[in-house]
Amino acid sequence: MRNIKLTIEYDGTDYFGWQIQKRKPTIQGEIKKVLERILKEKIRLTGAARTDSGVHALGQVANFKTTNEKLSTESLNKALNSLLPSDIVIKEVKEVPHSFHARYSAKSKIYRYQILNQFFPRALERRCSWHIPGPLHWRKITEANKYFVGKHDFSLFSVSGSSRKNKQCTVRDFRIRKVKNLYVLQIEANYFLYKMVRRIVGALIEVGRGKIEPEYISVLLHGKASTLRARTAPPHGLFLIKVKY
Amino acid sequence: MRNIKLTIEYDGTDYFGWQIQKRKPTIQGEIKKVLERILKEKIRLTGAARTDSGVHALGQVANFKTTNEKLSTESLNKALNSLLPSDIVIKEVKEVPHSFHARYSAKSKIYRYQILNQFFPRALERRCSWHIPGPLHWRKITEANKYFVGKHDFSLFSVSGSSRKNKQCTVRDFRIRKVKNLYVLQIEANYFLYKMVRRIVGALIEVGRGKIEPEYISVLLHGKASTLRARTAPPHGLFLIKVKY
Numbered sequence: 001m002r003n004i005k006l007t008i009e010y011d012g013t014d015y016f017g018w019q020i021q022k023r024k025p026t027i028q029g030e031i032k033k034v035l036e037r038i039l040k041e042k043i044r045l046t047g048a049a050r051t052d053s054g055v056h057a058l059g060q061v062a063n064f065k066t067t068n069e070k071l072s073t074e075s076l077n078k079a080l081n082s083l084l085p086s087d088i089v090i091k092e093v094k095e096v097p098h099s100f101h102a103r104y105s106a107k108s109k110i111y112r113y114q115i116l117n118q119f120f121p122r123a124l125e126r127r128c129s130w131h132i133p134g135p136l137h138w139r140k141i142t143e144a145n146k147y148f149v150g151k152h153d154f155s156l157f158s159v160s161g162s163s164r165k166n167k168q169c170t171v172r173d174f175r176i177r178k179v180k181n182l183y184v185l186q187i188e189a190n191y192f193l194y195k196m197v198r199r200i201v202g203a204l205i206e207v208g209r210g211k212i213e214p215e216y217i218s219v220l221l222h223g224k225a226s227t228l229r230a231r232t233a234p235p236h237g238l239f240l241i242k243v244k245y
Numbered sequence: 246m247r248n249i250k251l252t253i254e255y256d257g258t259d260y261f262g263w264q265i266q267k268r269k270p271t272i273q274g275e276i277k278k279v280l281e282r283i284l285k286e287k288i289r290l291t292g293a294a295r296t297d298s299g300v301h302a303l304g305q306v307a308n309f310k311t312t313n314e315k316l317s318t319e320s321l322n323k324a325l326n327s328l329l330p331s332d333i334v335i336k337e338v339k340e341v342p343h344s345f346h347a348r349y350s351a352k353s354k355i356y357r358y359q360i361l362n363q364f365f366p367r368a369l370e371r372r373c374s375w376h377i378p379g380p381l382h383w384r385k386i387t388e389a390n391k392y393f394v395g396k397h398d399f400s401l402f403s404v405s406g407s408s409r410k411n412k413q414c415t416v417r418d419f420r421i422r423k424v425k426n427l428y429v430l431q432i433e434a435n436y437f438l439y440k441m442v443r444r445i446v447g448a449l450i451e452v453g454r455g456k457i458e459p460e461y462i463s464v465l466l467h468g469k470a471s472t473l474r475a476r477t478a479p480p481h482g483l484f485l486i487k488v489k490y
Contacts, residue, residue, distance in 0.1 A: 009368045056369065081365055089368040120326055123254045123334040124301065128369070 001065050003100055004073070006031070006080075007092040008060040013127050013236065014087060017053040018060070027051070027088060031062070034083045038076065039068050048102040048243040049109060052195070054235035056128065059091070059110075059242040063102040102243070108172060110188045110241040111197045113233065115205075118181040129182060130201075130237035136208030138176075138183065144207040144214035145174050145185070148200060152221040156228045157200050158193035167193060186241070201233035246310050248345055249318070251276070251325075252337040253305040258372050258481065259332060262298040263305070272296070272333060276307070279328045283321065284313050293347040293488040294354060297440070299480035301373065304336070304355075304487040308347040347488070353417060355433045355486040356442045358478060360450075363426040374427060375446075375482035381453030383421075383428065389452040389459035390419050390430070393445060397466040401473045402445050403438035412438060431486070446478035 008031070016024040020032065028045055035043045048061040071079075077093040084090070099105070114129035116122055117138075121131040148171045155167040173188040185204070187197060203220070206212045206229075219225050253276070261269040265277065273290055280288045293306040316324075322338040329335070344350070359374035361367055362383075366376040393416045400412040418433040430449070432442060448465070451457045451474075464470050 011368045011371075058369070077365075086366065086371050087368050089366055091365060120322075120336060121331065121334055123256045123332050124303070124373070126256075126331045 001067060001098070002069065003063060003065050003096050003098050004076070005092075005094045005096045005100060005102070006062045006064075006090055007094075008057060008062060009089045009091055010057050010060065011087040011127070012051060012054050012056045015053065017055065018047050018049065018051045027057075027060070028062075030084060030088055031080070031090075034080055035064065037083065038079050039066050039071070041067060046102045048106050049192070049240055051238075051240055052235050055238045055240065056236075057240040058112075060240050061102050061106075061243040061245075063096065063100055065098075100245075105245050106243050108188055108190045108244045109192060110186060110244070111192065112239040112241050113185045113187075113197060113201045114237045114239070115183045115185070115201070116181060117183055125182065127236060128239075130234050132205065134209070136205065137210060138178075138208065140210075140214050141204050141208045142176050144204055144217045145176060147214070147217040147221060148174050148187070153223055154193050154196055154221070155223070156220050156225065157196050157203065159195050159199070159232070164191070164193060169193065169196070195232055197238060198233040198235065199228070199230070201237070202230040203228055205233065206230045246312055246343070247314065248308060248310050248341050248343050249321070250337075250339045250341045250345060250347070251307045251309075251335050252339075253302060253307060254334045254336055255302050255305065256332040256372070257296060257299050257301045260298065262300065263292050263294065263296045272302075272305070273307075275329060275333055276325070276335075279325055280309065282328065283324050284311050284316070286312060291347045293351050294437070294485055296483075296485055297480050300483045300485065301481075302485040303357075305485050306347050306351075306488040306490075308341065308345055310343075345490075350490050351488050353433055353435050353489045354437060355431060355489070356437065357484040357486050358430040358432075358442060358446045359482045359484070360428045360430070360446070361426060362428055370427065372481060373484075375479050377450065379454070381450065382455060383423075383453065385455075385459050386449050386453045387421050389449055389462045390421060392459070392462040392466060393419050393432070398468055399438050399441055399466070400468070401465050401470065402441050402448065404440045404444070404477070409436070409438060414438065414441070440477055442483060443478040443480065444473070444475070446482070447475040448473055450478065451475045 018027045020029040032045045043064050045064045073093040080090045116129040116131045119133050151170040154169050169191045171189045263272045265274040277290045288309050290309045318338040325335045361374040361376045364378050396415040399414050414436045416434045
């Protein structure tokens with residue numbers, strides 16, 4: 001029995017997210033189908049993150065066990081990419097110790113969120129960024145985002161449906177860079193609750209619109225507010241960049 | 246009668262090129278349809294370049310004349326973007342002198358061609374770059390591309406179907422930059438013959454593969470060879486970046 005780790009890039013536009021669903025195209029479903037075709041056995045594929053419908057990945061990680069002892073990782077990688085649709089690419093196939101689990105072994109994950117802040121949208125950015133036409137106070141946003149760094153209770157930055165009871169997460173890094181009018185927010189944390197990045201981005205946009213002050217983020221993180229009224233940022237601006245082990 | 250200039254961005258993936266065709270989606274067709282709906286009159290829309298099926302644009306230019314003297318350019322711009330599909334965006338609407346003609350008034354155009362040179366493709370770059378998995382001699386390519394700069398007869402870098410009899414074009418600039426494994430070739434010329442950029446890129450790839458030497462580009466440009474055996478680069482790596490007037 002070998003334990004195989006996959007590093008995966010995908011354009012999530014045309015999928016109903018990572019997790020397999022009946023009669024709907026999903027990333028997990030497509031890869032599992034192709035793996036079973038190549039290896040001729042049932043495969044149980046575990047992903048590091050269950051990305052939502054429309055979310056992209058540059059470095060999703062998954063693992064599975066196989067009784068096949070012959071096929072080299074290079075050959076498997078080539079076979080996968082030749083059979084998968086072009087919007088899913090396996091960047092690396094690697095044999096790992098039996099104890100490796102794509103989700104439980106993860107030490108941290110890095111997500112990126114892209115916002116296009118200009119009046120008109122861009123045709124070539126429409127699949128990979130949230131277009132916000134109105135002006136935003138980016139100085140305030142870059143003040144507010146610093147409050148997220150550290151260990152906090154992110155209850156208000158999740159939605160019901162988050163399976164994990166412990167809502168404490170440690171944000172290791174959160175930076176914002178700008179390329180023309182495209183703002184790239186990159187956040188690293190040991191754990192992300194369900195829809196956490198999109199809720200954080202939604203809150204930052206409220207700051208940018210002047211609806212809440214940067215300091216209010218601190219109030220929200222210290223459980224001194226009961227609810228966060230902010231739109232959850234849409235999925236198509238979100239990318240899973242890397243999973244660290 | 247007003248003469249109106251449009252600056253247009255589009256993702257050409259789902260279109261049969263710029264030029265209007267019956268029963269096929271084209272960029273010109275989509276914009277003309279929406280313009281006629283807004284202005285309630287027949288519109289004759291002239292584009293600076295007839296980009297091929299699958300080719301993209303960041304700065305295509307077109308113009309048309311209208312009897313409508315009331316509608317502001319700002320209102321027209323908003324109306325166009327709200328009615329056009331999301332893969333076509335009008336970046337600017339401007340009133341210009343009557344003598345302005347999108348094609349004939351152009352002084353030069355800038356095109357970009359993107360090549361992804363690594364073994365596996367990238368899911369998120371697949372619509373906008375030519376994936377070449379094998380190794381290429383980029384040092385030789387950056388030697389060869391310099392030969393194109395200047396005034397030359399580009400007959401061998403076009404295909405039959407080019408309406409223009411004069412095959413002399415002046416390449417003003419040709420540069421190559423690299424972002425990770427994505428090579429971005431950018432070329433400016435006073436005029437481009439039919440499929441010229443894609444034929445030039447095709448020839449450079451032959452250089453990169455070691456099939457022809459960089460100096461042979463000079464032979465081809467001086468009419469000392471009768472034919473160029475090279476694949477025409479595929480359309481989806483090509484972008485019309487800017488039209489200068």
